[in-house]
Every structure is written in C-alpha cells, then in structure tokens.
Amino acid sequence: MTDFLQLLVSGLSIGAVYALVALGFVVIFRATGVINFAQGSLVVLGAYLLHQFAVRMALPFPLAALAAVLVTAAVAMLVERLVMRPLVGQPLFASILVTLGLVFVIEQVCAAIWGYDLLLIGDPWGVATVRVGAVTVKLLDLWSIGLTAAVVIAFFLLFRRSTLGIAMRAAASDPEAALAHGISPRTIHALSWALAGGLAVVAAMLAASGPKGVDLTLGLIAFRAFPAMILGGMDSTEGAVVGGLVIGLTEVMAAGYLTPNAPWLGTNFHVVMPYLLMIVILVIRPYGLFGTAEVRRI
Amino acid sequence: MSPSRLVSLITLGALAAVACGGGAAGTAATPGVSGDTITVGVLTPLSDPVAVIGRPLLRSMQVYFARVNAAGGIGGRYQVRVQEEDITYANPSTSVQKYQKIKDQVALLGMVVGTDHINGLLPLLREDGMVATPGTLDAEWVRTPNLLSVWVPYQLQIINGVGYFLGQPGNAGKTICSMVLATGYGEAAEEGLMSAAASEGFTPGPRVRFRQDDQDFVAPITQLRNGNCDAVILASLPAVTGKVLGAAAQLGWSPRWIMTSPSWHGALAQSSLADYLTRTAWIVSEGPVWGDTTDAGMREMLAAVAQYAPDQQPDLYFTAGWSVAQTVGALLEQAVRSGDLTRTGILTALEAMEPFSPAGWGEYRYGPIGTREPPRANTIFRVNPAAPIGLEVEARNVSVPAAQSYQFTAGR
Amino acid sequence: MRLRNLRLTTRYQDDLVLFRTRLAMAGMAALLLAAVTAPLVLGDFWVTVLIYAGIAAVGAIGLNILTGFTGQISLGHAFFLGVGAYAAAVLAGRWGLPFPLWLIGAAAMGGIIGGLVGPFALRLRGHYLAIVSLGLLFLGSHVFEHWTAVTGGLTGRAISTPIAIGPVNLDNLAAVGIPLNRNQGFFYFTWLVVGVLALAAKNLLRTRPGRALQAVRDRDQAAEVIGVSLVHWKVGAFVVSSGYAACAGAMYAAFARYVSPLDWSLFLSIQYVAMIVVGGIGSVAGAILGALFLTLLPRLVEAGSGRLPFLADAGSGGGITVFALNQMLFGLLIIGFLLWEPMGLIELWRRLKRYFASWPFSY
Numbered sequence A: 001m002t003d004f005l006q007l008l009v010s011g012l013s014i015g016a017v018y019a020l021v022a023l024g025f026v027v028i029f030r031a032t033g034v035i036n037f038a039q040g041s042l043v044v045l046g047a048y049l050l051h052q053f054a055v056r057m058a059l060p061f062p063l064a065a066l067a068a069v070l071v072t073a074a075v076a077m078l079v080e081r082l083v084m085r086p087l088v089g090q091p092l093f094a095s096i097l098v099t100l101g102l103v104f105v106i107e108q109v110c111a112a113i114w115g116y117d118l119l120l121i122g123d124p125w126g127v128a129t130v131r132v133g134a135v136t137v138k139l140l141d142l143w144s145i146g147l148t149a150a151v152v153i154a155f156f157l158l159f160r161r162s163t164l165g166i167a168m169r170a171a172a173s174d175p176e177a178a179l180a181h182g183i184s185p186r187t188i189h190a191l192s193w194a195l196a197g198g199l200a201v202v203a204a205m206l207a208a209s210g211p212k213g214v215d216l217t218l219g220l221i222a223f224r225a226f227p228a229m230i231l232g233g234m235d236s237t238e239g240a241v242v243g244g245l246v247i248g249l250t251e252v253m254a255a256g257y258l259t260p261n262a263p264w265l266g267t268n269f270h271v272v273m274p275y276l277l278m279i280v281i282l283v284i285r286p287y288g289l290f291g292t293a294e295v296r297r298i
Numbered sequence B: 001m002s003p004s005r006l007v008s009l010i011t012l013g014a015l016a017a018v019a020c021g022g023g024a025a026g027t028a029a030t031p032g033v034s035g036d037t038i039t040v041g042v043l044t045p046l047s048d049p050v051a052v053i054g055r056p057l058l059r060s061m062q063v064y065f066a067r068v069n070a071a072g073g074i075g076g077r078y079q080v081r082v083q084e085e086d087i088t089y090a091n092p093s094t095s096v097q098k099y100q101k102i103k104d105q106v107a108l109l110g111m112v113v114g115t116d117h118i119n120g121l122l123p124l125l126r127e128d129g130m131v132a133t134p135g136t137l138d139a140e141w142v143r144t145p146n147l148l149s150v151w152v153p154y155q156l157q158i159i160n161g162v163g164y165f166l167g168q169p170g171n172a173g174k175t176i177c178s179m180v181l182a183t184g185y186g187e188a189a190e191e192g193l194m195s196a197a198a199s200e201g202f203t204p205g206p207r208v209r210f211r212q213d214d215q216d217f218v219a220p221i222t223q224l225r226n227g228n229c230d231a232v233i234l235a236s237l238p239a240v241t242g243k244v245l246g247a248a249a250q251l252g253w254s255p256r257w258i259m260t261s262p263s264w265h266g267a268l269a270q271s272s273l274a275d276y277l278t279r280t281a282w283i284v285s286e287g288p289v290w291g292d293t294t295d296a297g298m299r300e301m302l303a304a305v306a307q308y309a310p311d312q313q314p315d316l317y318f319t320a321g322w323s324v325a326q327t328v329g330a331l332l333e334q335a336v337r338s339g340d341l342t343r344t345g346i347l348t349a350l351e352a353m354e355p356f357s358p359a360g361w362g363e364y365r366y367g368p369i370g371t372r373e374p375p376r377a378n379t380i381f382r383v384n385p386a387a388p389i390g391l392e393v394e395a396r397n398v399s400v401p402a403a404q405s406y407q408f409t410a411g412r
Numbered sequence C: 001m002r003l004r005n006l007r008l009t010t011r012y013q014d015d016l017v018l019f020r021t022r023l024a025m026a027g028m029a030a031l032l033l034a035a036v037t038a039p040l041v042l043g044d045f046w047v048t049v050l051i052y053a054g055i056a057a058v059g060a061i062g063l064n065i066l067t068g069f070t071g072q073i074s075l076g077h078a079f080f081l082g083v084g085a086y087a088a089a090v091l092a093g094r095w096g097l098p099f100p101l102w103l104i105g106a107a108a109m110g111g112i113i114g115g116l117v118g119p120f121a122l123r124l125r126g127h128y129l130a131i132v133s134l135g136l137l138f139l140g141s142h143v144f145e146h147w148t149a150v151t152g153g154l155t156g157r158a159i160s161t162p163i164a165i166g167p168v169n170l171d172n173l174a175a176v177g178i179p180l181n182r183n184q185g186f187f188y189f190t191w192l193v194v195g196v197l198a199l200a201a202k203n204l205l206r207t208r209p210g211r212a213l214q215a216v217r218d219r220d221q222a223a224e225v226i227g228v229s230l231v232h233w234k235v236g237a238f239v240v241s242s243g244y245a246a247c248a249g250a251m252y253a254a255f256a257r258y259v260s261p262l263d264w265s266l267f268l269s270i271q272y273v274a275m276i277v278v279g280g281i282g283s284v285a286g287a288i289l290g291a292l293f294l295t296l297l298p299r300l301v302e303a304g305s306g307r308l309p310f311l312a313d314a315g316s317g318g319g320i321t322v323f324a325l326n327q328m329l330f331g332l333l334i335i336g337f338l339l340w341e342p343m344g345l346i347e348l349w350r351r352l353k354r355y356f357a358s359w360p361f362s363y
Helices: A003-032 A039-056 A061-087 A090-115 A140-159 A163-173 A175-180 A185-207 A218-231 A237-261 A269-284 B003-019 B051-070 B093-102 B115-128 B139-143 B154-167 B184-200 B218-226 B238-248 B266-270 B274-280 B297-309 B315-335 B343-352 C012-016 C022-041 C044-069 C077-092 C099-123 C127-148 C170-176 C181-204 C206-218 C220-225 C230-256 C268-279 C284-303 C322-340 C346-355
Strands: A131-134 A135-138 B035-043 B078-087 B109-111 B132-134 B176-180 B205-209 B230-237 B258-260 B281-285 B378-383 B391-398
Touching: A003 A039, A003 A135, A003 A140, A003 A185, A003 A218, A003 A237, A003 B184, A003 B218, A003 C170, A039 A061, A039 A090, A039 A185, A039 A218, A061 A090, A061 A185, A061 C322, A090 A218, A090 B154, A090 C127, A090 C268, A090 C322, A131 A140, A135 A140, A135 B230, A140 A163, A140 A185, A140 A237, A140 B115, A140 C284, A163 A175, A163 A185, A175 A185, A185 A218, A218 A237, A218 C127, A237 A269, A269 B281, A269 C012, A269 C099, A269 C127, B035 B051, B035 B093, B035 B315, B051 B078, B051 B109, B051 B238, B051 B297, B051 B315, B078 B093, B093 B115, B093 C044, B093 C230, B109 B115, B115 B132, B115 B184, B115 C322, B132 B315, B154 B176, B154 B230, B154 B258, B154 B281, B154 B378, B154 B391, B176 B184, B176 B218, B184 B205, B184 B230, B205 B218, B218 B238, B230 C170, B238 B258, B238 B266, B258 C022, B266 B274, B266 C230, B274 B281, B274 B378, B281 B391, B315 B343, C022 C044, C022 C181, C044 C077, C044 C181, C044 C206, C044 C268, C044 C284, C077 C099, C077 C127, C077 C230, C077 C268, C099 C127, C127 C268, C170 C181, C181 C206, C181 C230, C181 C284, C206 C220, C206 C230, C220 C230, C268 C284, C268 C346, C284 C322, C284 C346
Parallel strands: B035 B078, B035 B109, B109 B132, B176 B205, B176 B230, B230 B258, B258 B281
Antiparallel strands: A131 A135, B281 B378, B378 B391
C-alpha cells in the first residue's frame, strides 16, 4: 500500500511537469493554430538560464527564476516575430517543420554558450523530503503539484475572467472577427509565445531540479508530453492538465507494476505506454478527451 | 542580396572549398605515416552528454603526445599527430561512418569510446587490418584480434567490488542486486555480477535496467528496495548517475552502491547528493588519484599538464586517457623498433609486444591472442568532496580469487 | 511575338512528358556521364558520401510521395527504414535468399507494414497524424530495441546481405575482372536503383495516380465526393512510401554492414522531411536534390573546418565543434528555406531556367 501511495505521489509530480509542458503547447496552439515542437528546447533554454542566474551569478532563487522567465519569454517572442509570423497562413507542414528546425538551433546555441556538461540549477528543494505517514514525499513533489495548481488557477482566471484572455480566445476562434473588434492577432500571437516561454521555465525549475540538472537531453521531456496534449485535446487547457497527470501516472504505474511483472514487454515499456494510450484514445475520440471537433467545409 | 541568391552563393562557395581541401596523409603502403609523422585516430564523443568523458580522454592523449614529440618523438624520430573525430555515443553507426572517413589517414585508432561502437567497427577493422584501442572495458575485448585493450574489464571490476563488499566484516550472505544501463556496457557489468554469484555461491537479487534518457527512477528503486538489496552494482554514465542516486536518496534508501568507473563524475561530489554519496558510494576503478604525488607516473602527468594544458581541471577521465596514451605510445615504439609501420607491421607489433604497465596502472600482457591477460586488481574509491576529483582511496589492489581465476574466451 | 527559347505548353501531352526540350535530354545525359565517371575520379571517402546520398534519395522520393503529393505528414519514416534493414538481414541471412529477392522482399515488408499504418491516416489529420506517426516511431524503436534476436538490441548487429548476381559479387568485383573496389561498385548499384525508382515514381506521379494523390492532398473531402477513394489512395500512398523507405533501409544495411536500433531515430525522420523541404516538395528531382544537399553539406563543412576560425580545437573547449555547427546549420537551413524558398532548391533551378528561357523579358 505504501508503495502504491509512493508511486501515486511520484506519478502526480511528474505528471505535473508534463502538464506544464503540455500547457505550453496548448497555449500556442489555441492562439496560433501551430504546434510548437520546440517547446522542449524552451525548457532546456529556461533551465540553462536558471543555472546562469542562480548558480553562476548566485542570485537568490526566486529572483533568478523571475529573470529566467523574463528572458525566455523574450526569446520566445523574438522567435515568434522572426520565424513564425512570416509563416502565418502557410500549410501546416511548414509550421511543424520550422519549429523542428528551431529545436536544433536553440539547443546548439545553448551548448555553444554553456557547454555539454551536466549543470545544476541551484533550486532550493534539492533532495529534501518530508514524511507524510508512511510515505516519503519529496519537497520537489510538493512544489510540482503546488506550482502546477497555481498555474492552472492563474490560467483559468486569465482565460475566463480577464479581458486579455477573452481576447485571446476570440482571436483563436475567428481572427477576422476579432480584428474587426480591434484585437490585434499579432499581439495575441506574441503574448501566447511569451506565456509558453514562461511555462517552459516553470517546467524546467521542476524537471532539472536537484541532482538531475540540465543537459541537452532535457528537451526530450517535450516528446513525453505530446501524448498529454493530444489526450486532452490540443486546444483545451483543462485537457492539457488532465492529460499530463494521466500520462505521468501511467508512466510511473507502468514502471512500478507492469515492467517487473511482464518483462517480455521490455525494460522501458513505461516510456512508450503513454503513446499506446494516446493512439488508443485517438482512435476512439479523434480530437482527444476535451478537444473541440474540427468542422471542415469543402 | 535576395535570400535565394545568398543560398546559391553559399552552396557554390562550399563546393569550391572542398575542391581545395583534403590532402593525402601517408603513402599507400603505410597509411597514416607520412614522412616522420604518425597519425593516430581518436573516435570520441565531443558534443553530447558523454562528452564529459570524451573530451578529457582526447585532451590527455593530445597532451601526452605533445610531451613525447617535444622529447624527440617515438623512437627518437617520429612525431605523433592526433586526429580526432566527433561521434555520437548514443549511435554506434556514427563511429562506422567516421572510421570510413579517416581510415586512410591514420596508422591506428588510439581510442574508440563505446562498447557498441567497437562492435560496429570490428568487421571493418578486420577487413582493413587496423588496430584500435577500445575506450571501454568489456571482457570480450581482451582476446579479440585487432584490439589493443586497456584497463581492467568491467566484469572483473564488478567481481572485485562485490568480493570486497562481501569480504567486509558482517557482510557475508547479504543480497546484491544490479541497476545497469540497457547497453552492451551495462550487460558487461551484469555479467560480472552473475559470474561473481556463480563463484561465490550466492543468488543475486532483482536486476534492473534503465536507459540514458529515463526521467523518473522511483519505480526501479522501489523494486530494488522491495528486493531487500543490501548492495547494488551500478553501471551508468555521469549524466544519469545523479538522477538515479537522487531518486534513491529522496526515497531514503541507502544500500551500498558499487559503481563502475564511467558512472562517476567529479561534479557529483559537489552537488546536493554529496552527503548521501559519502555514506553509500564506492567507485571501482584503477590507477593513481589526481594529485597523488607519491606516484611517479602521476608526477609526470601533472608536470605535462602544467606545461601543455594548465587550464585542465582535475579529472578522472584525463588520468584514464593518460594511461591509454602511454599504451599506444608503447605499441608505436614496438612497431618502430621492428621497422615496420604498415598496418600489418603494427598488428605484428601488437602480437610481439611485451607486457606493459602504464605508470601507476596494472600490467597488461599483450602478445599472442590466446595468452593476453588484463590486470586483475582494482582500486576501490570512496567519495570525499574535499578531494580533487571527489574521490579518495578506500582500498588498493583489490583482487579477489574469483577475479583472478576468471577465464577469458577468444573473442570474435 | 514569338520568344525564341520559350517552349510554352500548348498541349496536355506536353505536361506529361519527361523531357520537354532537347536541352533537358542533353542535361540528363550530362548527369549520367557525371554519375558514371564520379567514382573513378573522386576519392573513396566522397564516393561513400555519395552512396549514402543515393540511399537517402530513395527514402526521400518515398516520403515525397506521401507528404509532398498526398499531404500526409509522417514523422515515422525512420521506422520503415529500420523495417527494411532488418527484413533484409533476416531474408538474406537467416532465410538465405539471393540478391534481388531480399531487396524486393524487404521493400514488400515495408509496404505491408505501411499498409497497416495507413488506416490511421483515414481517421486522423494534420497535427494528430504527425504526432501519431511520432508515436509509431517510438513504439517501433521500442520493438527494435527489445527484439534482440533480429536486431541485436541496443548493441546493434552486423549484417551480411551480399549483392551478387551469378558470379558478379559487389564485394569482390575483381574476381570477375572488373577493376572496381567495393565502394565504386556500390555507387553504381545505388544510383542505378535510384534511377529506376525515380523513374517509377515519376511515372506514378505524372499519370492518373499522381493526380488522385494531389486531389487528396488539396481537398480530401472534395476528392472523395468526385470519386477518388480516400481509403485506396491514402493507404496506397503509405504502402508505396514505406516500400521505398524499406528499400532504402535495406540498401543502407547492405552497405554499412552494421546497424543498431538507435540509427532509426527521430533525427533521421526529421532529416528526411528536411530533405524534401529543402529539395522541393512535390518533385522527384527535388527529393534527390535535397538528399544530395543534406548529405553533402555536413561533410563539406567538416572538410573545410580547418579554415573556419570560430570552430573549436576539439578537446580544449573554446568555440563550437563541427558537429554542433552542422546541427545548427541543419536547423537554420530548414528555417531559412521555409521562410524564403518554400518550394526548395528545385525552385531555384526552375527560376534559373525561366530566367534564361524568357530572356530578355525576365521580369
């Protein structure tokens, strides 16, 4: 029983990180209709910036985190302005590929600046743990779940209650009508990329914490979060969160219960299990659990 | 200038550049030897997470041969040039491709990093009659033709580590498990555990495998903890070791971690895991510790570092590379002595080579394939954050009977 | 006013022919001559690079059929290459099939598995299809890594697939009196296969099937309405494209003689997509051009690396490595072409032709 609870907490914690990455995907997709395959690279950039501010420049962590969020958001907005804006209206294929190209550029620039060694980000929760009954909960887990919950609430307030959020939803649903109301799609696009950049840094804070550190392989986390985004529906923020948690739990539970008992599945079946789950769900519900069905006209 | 014109110009420029590039290295008969210069090839990762091992290995070879060249060269005549090629550790095919690229320009390969990379190259080495030095310690390489093997094999590392653990007072009968990377390197470590189990007569506990890009280790650690493991052998890489041990530390589980040499990186001793590592970690390796000036070989190395690479930080892998460079130098000396620097000549030199021990390291017996013997004694290190590479000696010259009686079979 | 060199298309048949002008035929002849003499003139290293380029060209042509002509985005191309490589290894190794049979068998295997994947495209579109194909790639990698008997696990395996017809064996041409080494013989074999498969693709695409595929790409619902069966054509595109990829994979295995499951990575899939984008989407010649460009460029950069000042002296630290530069260039190329020349290199070539054809009225 304690094992189960332990795995549950761990699954929720890692699911929270996936949820943050998936949220980053969804924010950009809702506003611009593009999937940002480079979200993982933004996470990597955010983590390296955290290292730079919190370790190399020895700023207090909250300040370093804020600085990293601002810089990453700025880089994301720059990317949107230089690379994505000229491609508005181009076929889907172009935007997918251009964000893939960005992955290479961003990661190699990071490696050029910070090198290839594993670097630590100087987070305050490290390997500290707290005992809750029989279960050992990492401070990291508490922060993951807490931060993600805070982000989700903030997003809810942003999208449902604030004018800006409503403007973003309007621009996503009908750009021409939104333009007629004076909502500039350009601002919306830039803002959505900035938000995604910020989310990437929050995810980085958790994913690269303690001894895990940051190196170029951190970007792979985005590929783990894809099933989360698809599962939840590409344009649904609640879906991203639910999807992230589901995927995190699936992965950890599969690793904990499936792999030891069914070795024929392979040693890291828990990594591909989310994709299997995603494919199964897509076949049943092609737009994900919470996504809106696309209406296509001839 | 419009972008498409720019693209065309760049393409033309690149094509022009290659037209002026390239140059033969060596004659047809003695590839890699041109005039009085011998070229030694090095295939090592320089741009991926394993570069933390690859770069110092390369650097130490460069520094060693700089020193040899300054002292007159091999046999007092030949200067050595190191030609490095960047490979991707995670993809063995990159070695095959780089090998094809440089094979006509090098006399031998002074270092190839990665068990799976050596596997890929073996058929080609045989075809071309080239000698290569594996930068990996699988027991299979001891008696494989075309390989100039170095260091104590992983299998023996594990046997010695396990034997030492079981030999500690009160440890008899404890459960030993394994947590290894799912690659040829990890398999070698697991083989060591099974071999130790067979000769010491115990049944190992749960054996878990993981991958370089895994993010979460709670599940495998829980599995090991539930198996009541008292000691766990770990075959990992520096970038992942922190994550694995971090998970264990957070779950509050402290077995004795017995890790192979490539699992360690100095930065771990400076991380938030330092305390946990000091209590639980042993690293099985060999050779002198950086800065240990009682060792003559280490003194020479430090002098060379001060002269040719003053910015080099203390590094376990630099010391390891230094020993390889000495071995390669010894092979080249043998070939020069017999006056034959062709591929066949170098192969023959390998078969005629005397037992050689790099300064401060164990003796490796080369010569005819059937009788090659690696050193069989390891040094076990424990963690001390205050030491230069974060390690200090726990026990020297550990060589348990099972390690001494280990049989090496003829390789492929 | 008649322009001298401008051959305007006035008949439907003109749109379908392979060579519109004498000049085009002469150009092809010149290319053939270059291909025949190249391995005799270039050094071994460049011959191997061109062999890899040819193998990539086969895969790129296949992907172009799927993505360029049918509009189905697939990031799983590398998986089918792997299928082809391992099928070839099993057919030639364990079952001992002789040369053309193992290659055809491997391509068929790829086609069959492509046919199983195809139905997903019926249910999913756009982004969803892209990500599912990504999932397929990961699942496929998982299978490859754990099916050790066939693939050798993460360590990889040596492959022995001899290309021999009768006494003529590519591994030992000297035995039948042909003075070519293995690489040169393989060059001719590879580019012969490229020629045959490119012609086949071109024939497929300039006739009715090609028009059907393009209809599916442009407006699949409307195509269904006018009688272009989506099931038939979407799945068919997958089958053909996977068959091409498997053929490329089998050729790669035959040449490199060592493969590992890590070869069939997401990076390889992205490289193929980049090849068709850089070369020219929707054009067989573009696919070949893209394959050549993206295979040659990193090698050219490496060859010229001594002359670039900001590159690191490897081992010591400062500057960036050649590998990093190549990766960065790769990313920048993709972005650059998409931003400024979305129709690819082939479009640059076409502009050049148009400039001269309509000179002096080239505005």
